[in-house]
Amino acid sequence: MSTTDVSSSTESGHVAWVLAATCLVWIMTPGVGLLYSGLARKKHALSLIMLCFLAIPIVSVQWFIWGYSLAFSRTGGPFIGNLQNVFFMNLQWDSGPTNASKQVPEVLFAIFECMFAVITPALIIGAVAERVRLLPTVIFIFIWSTLVYDVIAAWCWSKNGWFATLGGLDYAGGIPVHISSGAAALAFCIVVGRRNRPSSPHNIVNVILGTVLLWFGWFGFNGGSAVAANKRAIMACIVTNLAASFSGLAWMFLDYFKYNKLRAVSFCSGAVAGLVAITPASGYVAPYAAAVFGIVSGVLCNLAVAMKRLLGKYDDAMDVFAIHGIGGFIGNILTGVFADQNIVSLNGDNINGGAVNGNFIQILIQLSGSCSGMMYSFLVTLIILYIMNIIPGLSLRLDGEDGTDIIEMGERAYRFDEEPETRNAIIEKGDVESVDIESANNENGDVERSDSESTNNEVV
């Protein structure tokens, strides 16, 4: 005798895949944190991974309170939702709120989309690595999620969103996640200013580990956006892997021509760029197109990294704007080119298709969404940050020799073979009156690298 959760439109297979995808997207956020942490100097390692990790609780709570409602409420407007679904109330069990999510309960769609909302602000952190205060950034994440992410997500994914009703194609979040975070990163690093010292990666194994978690989770990010275990989910997984592969290799070989070395950081940056570019297209394009996405994004994002040196005005530490902003933009435009009716019809849906189907207008539609998302995110982020900087106590910039870890967190990421090993010994020595790790360290953080090494700094 089986006891089953039978209802006509929800099946356990779909729920199983979307549940798994939810967890996979969850682990992308710590992946971003590890990636950024490894790329920064040792004395900022901990604060970078913690800022990204802290995005998880902050945005999870924000999403539960009103984020989901503002982005996805069924009776929302074309630009923003309403407060009908605050605290996950009034969610329907039979189907999700969008056309794509009819196969699963709405509450599963809500927790799945929560993970998208979580990773987006975590991406921004990289741009202002090594020079930003923790608490104001955490407050910024809460505000930004509400005023920028939820709004853009409502445009693109809500049933009534203007971009969706216009026929814009954004499968897993080129505009709400990548373009918006890239533009916000640009605004953030302009407001906060340049770093005082050159920097270079302190732990490339962590960079690789972070890329591993990102690529692994991206299968859930793109494949799970089918919100069903169907052929389109399978195709999304295929194109995701291909795009990341092509892009990683493209970036790495481009850097080989420049520096004559096969660098790990290059491959990792390239892989992420390819994943970013394929994101809006993952449910619409065929595998051959994924190769194009990969190569184009790998090359163009690599060149975009050089932009910050040419323009000279902004210090985007981890090249968030180049990879996520520009990469997302490229991905969205290419979606307009390569979106294929045959792929979409794999699960019975219909679209007008992209340029390959003769529908060249799609490119303009994509352009409209990308540009408006980029402008909106950039401007609103600038305003939020400018206001925050004025309010006493919420200023964002942090300067200091000792590094963010010691100053903001009172901890150091690594202690290898150092004396003393316990806080009791520090107290008994009589040097300090309270248990204070900062005082226990007589020397400052790590040793500064020589200038010649630092100029060869292809941080992304």
Next chain:
Amino acid sequence: MSESLYISLDNNQQLTMTNDTNPSEKFIRGDVAWVLTAACFTWLMTPGIGLFYSGLARRKNALSLIMLCFLAIPIVSIQWYTWGYSLTFNKNAGPFIGNLQNVFFLNLDWDSGPTDASQNIPEHAFAVFECMFAILSAAIIVGGAAERIRIFPTIIFIFFWSTLVYDVIASWCWSKNGWIAKLGGLDYAGGIPVHVSSGASALAFCLIVGRRLEDNGMKPRRVIDVIPHNIINVVIGTIFLWFGWFGFNAGTAMAANKRAIMACIVSNLSASLGGLTWMFLDYWRNGNLYAVSFCSGAIAGLVTITSGSGYVSPFSAVIFGVIGGAVCNFAARLKFILNFDDSMDVFAIHCVGGLIGSILTGAFADKYIAHYSGEFSWELNEAGELDGTDITEHGEAAYCFADAPEENVIRINDN
């Protein structure tokens, strides 16, 4: 649009779903997919706790800590396969322990699991999923006696502890005939068998083994407070734990159903609030936003929600997280006051957190959430009716204090 499910009436005139390609298979494929995935996620929790402990210790002990936790995987996997599963979940088990009918995974039923919740999956899937719980429980204890134990005796200890403690308590709580289950006690994913038992055992372990020595090799007057050698590893360990906990709690639904979804949501919320609470409590106390505080708090929140993950609403999860984080934070100070060297706060986080979680489950369990796992059930599948908080609360309070002192050599004041 998928025609993979085939609805029919079975012998008892109950609606049942089978697979069209092989109608004799009575399990639901989607549910099996989720439980298998959840088993893999839960597996990852053990290396996660190894990394967590390893990062918190001194560099010279880093490898032994992660290896002790990692070694729990093969030891307990073998023990589970040999007789652990049988002693815990045997269908003809007694109220206190099972029998040896299912040793070496013999006589398992492909059609359904041995408990009411696991009717949709084969018993084999249930067995391998529960194996991961047994592994994790043993690995947790290692932290209590970190930096001062020998590896070989410890792995022998793990084998026997799993048999004599974990299997016994798990059969009380989860076996169909277990006395706590029959009493109506609610423990969804293992507050008692996994966390309270391992936390209390860790306390016993650290009392037996004694305090760590100081830097100069002398026995200290007070408990020493070690500075972590690699906090990045602590964070990575917490990442694997939190990620795996989705499988731990949501997989306990034994199906890809609404209860699994709800367990996912409440786990995430409780961890978030637990982490923030512990971190801000330490910020208020010390003026710094410690990474270790956030990680400990997130784990405390997850431990707290474990018993209640299939019974409570998202609102309640917020309360679970805040209370769990706060109480465990205060409990972590106990080792300095009472002078026992629980290196990684295993007692404070797991035992105290598990107890708090059990009590709060009694307060906040909601029968509407429990019914999410069977809309078409003509009879109740849950162990007992969940009507009101009084009976469940008394039942909860009674049993969770009943087993905690069992593992303690010296009773700590737990009133």
